Amino acid sequence: MTSTRTKPTVVPFTHTATGTGVAQRVTVGGDAGHVVDVDTHPAFGGQDAAPSPLSYVLAALSSCNQITASIVAGELGVALGAWSFEVGGDLDTAVLVSGADGNANFDSVRLVVRVQTDATPEQFDRLVAETERRCPVTQLFRRSGLVYESTWTATPLAG
Structure with a gap:
């Protein structure tokens, strides 16, 4: 290729x-x-012997946000510690399974992020905004037309 x-x-x-x-x-x-x-x-039609492509897509969302935020944090001069993510997606299977008219995409995707950081509230807001703007997977979801929701929470950096 x-x-x-x-x-x-x-x-x-x-x-x-x-x-x-x-x-x-x-x-x-x-x-x-x-x-x-x-x-x-x-x-x-599967055996559930490995994750589905849709599970990998949602996993890509959390991991790409972590990678992108790490790049942005370096530029902002803030430290990041441990991360936790919750990711959910609602998929109407009517198009995929039954061939119904419509869009086979997720109807909505939700991302909940908690990250340890020493960022000030202003720096954290900038970190989140820049991460979501620059993350390729976030942009794939946002530009696809589905309902995209994200919630980011800063927690104190472990000493």
Whole structure:
């Protein structure tokens, strides 16, 4: 697969996959050779032997926010400690399972974040705003038209 990389700041992401039925093994491109197994719920024809693609998408939301916030925190000069996330998504399966007209996307996605930090309230507000603006996965959700809600809470940095 050829990259469409058009400028030096673009990082290409690739993977290859093989599968049978609804189960798939994905090998992520790059030197590390990460392998991810994917299956789905029995309601969708799977064995539930591995997370579903939708579970991975929601996991990507929390992990991408943590990575992005870590970058932003470094720029703001604030420290971050332990994180906790709760992520939920509501999926109407009528399009996926029955072929109904409409959008197969989640109807809504919720992200609840708690992070230890030494940021002032003003710095924390800036951290959250910049993280959500710059996080590629957050932007995928926000721009897809679903209802996106997030709640961020700062807790004291453990000493």
